Amino acid sequence: MKIVIPGGSGQVGTMLARHFHAAGHAVTVLSRRARKAPWRVVEWDGQTFGPWISELEGADVLINLTGRIVNCRYNFKNRCEIWSSRSRSVRILERAIGTLATPPRVWLQASTATLYAHRFDAPNDEYTGIIGGTESNSPDKWRFSIDVARAWEGEFTLAQTPRTRKVLLRSAMTMSPDRDGVFDYLLWLTRVGLGGRAGSGEQYISWIHDVDFINAIMFIINNETLEGAINIAAPNPLPNKDFMERLRNAWGQRFSIPIREWMLEVGAIFLGTESELVLKSRRVIPQRLLDAGFTFQFPDWTAASADLCARWRTTAKV
Numbered sequence: 519m520k521i522v523i524p525g526g527s528g529q530v531g532t533m534l535a536r537h538f539h540a541a542g543h544a545v546t547v548l549s550r551r552a553r554k555a556p557w558r559v560v561e562w563d564g565q566t567f568g569p570w571i572s573e574l575e576g577a578d579v580l581i582n583l584t585g586r587i588v589n590c591r592y593n594f595k596n597r598c599e600i601w602s603s604r605s606r607s608v609r610i611l612e613r614a615i616g617t618l619a620t621p622p623r624v625w626l627q628a629s630t631a632t633l634y635a636h637r638f639d640a641p642n643d644e645y646t647g648i649i650g651g652t653e654s655n656s657p658d659k660w661r662f663s664i665d666v667a668r669a670w671e672g673e674f675t676l677a678q679t680p681r682t683r684k685v686l687l688r689s690a691m692t693m694s695p696d697r698d699g700v701f702d703y704l705l706w707l708t709r710v711g712l713g714g715r716a717g718s719g720e721q722y723i724s725w726i727h728d729v730d731f732i733n734a735i736m737f738i739i740n741n742e743t744l745e746g747a748i749n750i751a752a753p754n755p756l757p758n759k760d761f762m763e764r765l766r767n768a769w770g771q772r773f774s775i776p777i778r779e780w781m782l783e784v785g786a787i788f789l790g791t792e793s794e795l796v797l798k799s800r801r802v803i804p805q806r807l808l809d810a811g812f813t814f815q816f817p818d819w820t821a822a823s824a825d826l827c828a829r830w831r832t833t834a835k836v
Contacts, residue, residue: 520577522622524548524562524607525584529699530692530731534581537732546573565606571614579739580622580682582611604670612677624683624739627674631690631724631751631802633667638720641755643805644747656798671747683745685738690751690802693822694728695830704765705830713766714776719759722801724751727816727826737812749804753817761819768823
């Protein structure tokens with residue numbers, strides 16, 4: 519297949535490009551900066567036409583991952599960049615697809631499980647899940663990420679691509695042993711003795727193992743009946759306190775310090791991030807994948823964390 523990945527220079531994009539390239543597919547990553555890679559990398563700015571458009575001609579798959587990283591403080595400048603980078607990339611890709619003689623067969627558009635409400639009472643699936651933004655039990659500042667996700671999905675939903683199937687990927691945190699990823703950071707906290715519960719520890723964590731993430735993407739590409747919003751998450755989210763306990767057990771770390779909410783707020787300032795990424799309860803279920811017959815290799819965090827720890831140890835020795 520010919521696969522084009524705008525915004526594919528980050529953790530998830532590199533993970534996908536590496537897999538597709540190793541499987542013999544023709545991979546092109548559209549990136550703001552040219553760089554050396556085993557696959558083709560073409561420059562684009564995510565908002566204007568350029569030579570990159572020719573990469574889309576005859577493509578089988580378009581996977582748009584473009585968007586400024588959200589692991590930052592939500593000041594005015596960062597908010598503008600987070601919002602505009604997502605919406606503009608969708609608009610320019612829609613316009614580009616409209617110029618093609620042979621447009622991509624399927625367009626997979628990144629979204630986020632953060633779209634769903636902060637809740638503990640029941641899981642959010644694609645059919646009955648509650649979209650967030652109006653919860654009385656969450657800080658007003660958490661609504662920004664939901665507003666961005668809704669605008670992002672709105673742009674994609676309105677995109678006119680009659681010859682291209684469209685799929686929204688409402689992804690949970692993707693866990694891989696790659697350096698500087700989410701799992702790498704959580705494991706670092708565990709290794710230095712800070713792998714206790716965060717805040718109350720009752721907030722749910724939704725996650726997906728990298729093997730299942732890649733397999734889910736391939737499953738969606740090959741299943742032409744799937745379109746619209748699909749949750750990309752393991753079927754068994756769990757509270758933060760249990761999530762961290764199982765990670766500690768997988769690593770073999772007995773000692774840990776719980777982190778109080780006020781400590782998270784202070785730490786987030788020094789780390790240049792937002793406490794929402796840790797404190798919001800994300801309880802997401804991939805019902806559409808399950809209904810379509812997708813089988814998870816790592817449905818539970820106990821086995822998933824053990825595999826990830828083992829692979830992290832292996833790569834650390836390289």
